[in-house]
Amino acid sequence: MRPMQDVASTCWSGLGMTSESGLPRRSRRPGVSLEHKRQRTGIVRNHGSMSEEMPRPRRSFREWWLFIWGYETQAPGEDRDEPSREQDDGAERSRSWFTDDADPAVAPKHGRADFLNRAWEIIDEARAQKFSVVFGLVGPWGSGKSSMLDWFRGRAREKSAEHDATDWNVLTFNPWDYPDASALQLGFFSALRSSFGSSKLETARNLVSELGIAVAPLTAVAAAWGPFDPSKVVENSARLLGGNRSADAARRKLVKTLEQAKTPVLIMIDDLDRISADELLLTLKLIRQLGRLPYVHYLLSYDESTILDVLTRTNLIGSDEVGRARDYMEKVIQVRFDVPQLQPDDVLELSNSALRELGDATGHSLGEEQMSRFSTAYFRFISPRLATPRSIRRFFAQARLLSPRLLGELDLADFLILTWLRTFESGVYALLQRRRKELIGGVPSGRSRDASEIARESEKARETWEESLRSAGTRQEDIEPVLSAIASLFPRLADALNRIVEYPTAEPPRIAHDEYFDRYFSAGISERDIADSTVRKAIADTESGTGEKSVAVAQTKLGLLVVRALTVSKLIRAAEDAAIVGPATYAWLTKIYNEDLTHTEPLRSTSRIEALVSNRLREMPANVAFAALDAIATAGGGILVATTVSKAIYRPQQRTEALNLTSSIQNLVTASLRIAIIAEAATAEHMSWPLRNAALAWKDVHPDGFRNWLLDEKSTRGDLAALGFFVRLSQTMGSRPSVRLERVDLQDAAEYLDLGELKRRYEQEIAAVKAIEIGSFTDTPDTPQNRKIALLNALKTWEV
Structure with a gap:
């Protein structure tokens, strides 16, 4: 943790700023994190479960104000055991595959080096520029803007090649x-105050404090004190508020001081697209009306579509007035740098690299048929959503849920x-689990439909699923690719939609198979399941004569007790594959x-x-x-012997x-x-x-x-x-089956x-027997x- 400075200096520098003078930097936590969605912005973005960072806890106004006046010896929210910056750098260097932290090393990759170098040349030209310039780094969420800011920060720390150039003071303000x-x-x-860290700029720091107090609402100051009224607070407040509270006067004095100092300052503002509408307007107003000071420049990073959406939710712009919102931002931003999109080749390179890493980490690989299906899916509907480095990382980070055990x-x-x-x-992922029954299984066979009937049914199925997808949160422009994805997984849906897909099968271990569907959603082998590898090993051990000591055999026998039907099904498939x-x-x-x-049960494994x-x-x-x-x-197994031999002596197919x-x-x-007959006493x-x-x-x-x-038997x-x-x-079905x-x-x-002999022998009984109805539609x-x-009636009709 850094040494404490004087209270007045620390009060301003401890607000999460980053500067060349060793002031605290923005905290970015390494590792996997759940996306922190802010409900107060009114913006809902479907970014799944991985996000670019987990922001540190937001500090209350009262905490900061008390800290300013010396009632806290440590900045609110700071960890007393916080590691050093050097330790943080070491952690960043060892960043793992799932981290989404900013990384300046990756910023110039994938064809962005020229863009970054030219953007920095333009920014650096403002070093000697007296008039404040606001730059904008514009790109969608996940496009790498935070990494680029870190890259710019590194360039700003470099010494200028010009002997008379003053070094940049760089810091970060995160609203x-x-x-x-x-x-x-x-x-x-x-x-602003922390940007003037040298002793020769003490006057500038004090003037920034005066300006800040001058424009701070008195109600906010009162709220910060709460029930407290210590003499020190009253004394310091009276000193600051009793003087000239004119914001214009304070600003004029500050401008004059900064014009004389000629110290270039670059304030980088990140996460501008994450704050609420009121906070966004306030931040932009502060920059434009109060923060545009001599030699003080800004680099704002934001997603334009989000910013415009937030601005249209304000009274200043008005609902659905996107054009006015864009005009407003143009008044704030003088120079904008639009982050180049990843090119298809870059996306493909990153995806292939991630697939190789996934294979190395888990041992899984795509077979020829699987590769064909995944390649088709990738170019048809997967890759368009992998438009940013973050989206690619998120997708393949989620794929790491795939365990080597699977x-x-x-x-x-x-x-x-x-x-x-x-x-x-x-939302669609959850929808599939609710629609399990109508998705699993192969394409129904034996149906005869004309073209018009197929068209009507497919159109109806499409309308039903499109409505379900919209209800699940899918945007209109994404419905078609999402529907294509689902159809590629489930042949029954593909058939219902009258779509042609590659390898439309529900054979094991495809997700459309009843025994495997749940496994894809649990990403593991549940207690109501048994691993295919265990059953295969059980068959192999039994074939080799080591079944009595085999752990796999013991596990399979346990499966026969817990999930019998599933285990028997897998056992039969394993035996088929092993050619026992x-x-x-x-x-x-x-x-x-x-x-x-x-x-x-009517349906058993015996068949x-x-x-x-x-x-x-x-x-x-x-x-x-x-x-x-x-x-x-x-x-x-006398029954099994007779039954199987009777089937095996016939050829089900010509080549068999x-x-x-x-x-x-x-x-x-x-x-x-x-x-068997004796054993049954039959x-x-x-x-x-x-x-x-x-x-x-x-x-x-x-x-x-x-x-x-x-x-x-006769004798x-x-x-x-x-x-x-x-x-x-015939045997009836039901809880109590009967034989008829x-x-x-x-x-x-x-x-x-000799039926003729039997008919003569039982002639009298045959003549006297009553009629009886037997057959499929009787219940005798x-x-x-x-x-x-029944026998006597049959003999009555027998013709010798």
């Missing part, structure tokens, strides 16, 4: 530092596009399959496991396939190979199903729904084996009992049983009595 107009006015004169867990192109929305359209052959892997899948068979195993059986040699099937049978159905595989099917008439479906497959895979079992339980197997059933009679398949039964339950009646 953002002050809580209200009174404190701001006091701070402005503090800035390597292989997300689609990087989708993540970056979503990050763009999160950074620049936070190990018996232990098939045994593990069989255990999962058998557990799911006991569930009553997906059946598809996985049958596809693998088609791809494997007969001996390897037999080993896999034997492992399944040994694990109690079919399983070579050897006698060994046929015998294995028969043996495993007989074991009969031809009464067996579980999955076992019955497997038995139906059995008769196609190994007809002789099925016939022998059926004849065993053990009777003709009608054996015939009962051919009663086709559908039909009796006598054509199929005739291949295994499957009971032993109903089944017998």
Whole structure:
């Protein structure tokens, strides 16, 4: 912390000014910061969660006034343990990727060196200029103005090449530092006073104090004292206020003194576009009417669109009078320097550099297909919003939320596009989460629509989404690129809008997939999720024979207990990708399959496991396939054996190979199903729904084996009992599913049983049986009595 000066001097120099004489500098905090949005300005800018700086706390007028008169030994808001400027410089030199602090080293980069050098040459010409000049550094938020001010400050510290030239006195006045107009006015004169730091300018400092007090409202002075009335305050106030309070007189004396001193002063004013309308008018008035002193020059930094917007909110200019607001600023600013925009090549260079840094830091990379999608997105709608160095930093700083732990867990192109929305359209980012149900999933298939119907539906969808985007805070000119971004992520929306996008798929791990959507918004693996890498490692360890000691296997088994459906889905995909052959892997899948068979939900993982195993059986040699099937049978998977073999012996596509159905595989099917029937204590008439479906497959895979079992059932339980197997059933859905009679398949039964003999044997019962209605539109339950009646009715119609 700097040494304390005399109270009168410190009172003015401690107001957050920066000067060549060692006065305190503006504080800029390194690191990530949330943007401090000031509601009192009435300006709302969607700048996401990263901002250029976190301003220090604004000090109250009363704090400053008490400090002026010696009742505080330290400037309000100053940290007693504040590091030295040298320490601050060291911190700036080690600035990390996410800092948004001003950095003079980057100011001349990206084609701006000539602009800065020429601008400084013009500013430096005012060094010997008696008449005050106000320069304006004009550029949008985030264009690098603060870094340029620091660069100018560095140039001003350099010694002039001219022997008779007087060095600049440079300081910074930041109106953002002050809580209200009174404190701001006091701070402005503090800035002026601190600019005359040498002993030979003591008269000028005192005259600035007189001028400041002369124009300070007495009500503000009274408010500063509050309930205090110490004798020292009364004495000092009487001394200053009892003299000539004429602002004009004080200013004339000050002008004369400064004309004689010929000391060039450059006051840099930053954050002018962050203060309220009243504070802005006051600052401009102070500069134009009171601060235009001999050899005192100003460099104002601001975003013109914001300044004009604020001015139109004042009574002086009037609502929507942008032209008048611009004329007003032209009266204040004599010379303006417009910050050059980044060229497309510069934006591309910065973006590529940031992508490389992101890859180095996280290990993520864009594959060929992902790179194609992201490149299209970048040039179509991302890059136009990356118009300033700050916007580029903000975007890629937000992308750093991508953790190395998510390597292989997300689609990087989708993540970056979503990050763009999160950074620049936070309202849309929240909207997507609310619209989850209508966004996830692939393009609906099997629809037939004519061109006019497609046009009507797409126009309606567009109107609906445009209204939603406007409600989410998207500006009208940004609606089209934002809609393009969302459509590139979600094929269902692209289809609804009748848009053509690259790779319109909802396959894992794309954001449009139901199992991955939430992962993109949490940017991590939640407790209701399991990492794909964990499941892949579990499959690999099981294939290699180390599954019993594998941590990944243990984690996957835990996932089966906590989030079963999700874990099974990932396990099946991992097994598909790994082209599994190990018996232990098939045994593990069989255990999962058998557990799911006991569930009553209409949709289960069993069909997906059946598809996985049958596809693998088609791809494997007969001996390897037999080993896999034997492992399944040994694990109690007779149902899975019969079902998958029946599917694998057929080719779903012309180029697909079919399983070579050897006698060994046929015998294995028969043996495993007989074991399953015994284990379930099932009969031809009464067996579980999955076992019955497997038995139906059995008769196609190994007809002789099925016939022998059926004849065993006939000899053990009777003709009608054996015939009962051919009663086709249907199962209802709901919390309590029931089995109903559908039909009796006598054509199929005739291949295994002598139906003519059965009809003669039960002739009397057939004649006496009552009629029964069975079928899809009846609710006749499957009971032993109903089944017998259905069989007798069917035999009645059988023609020998």
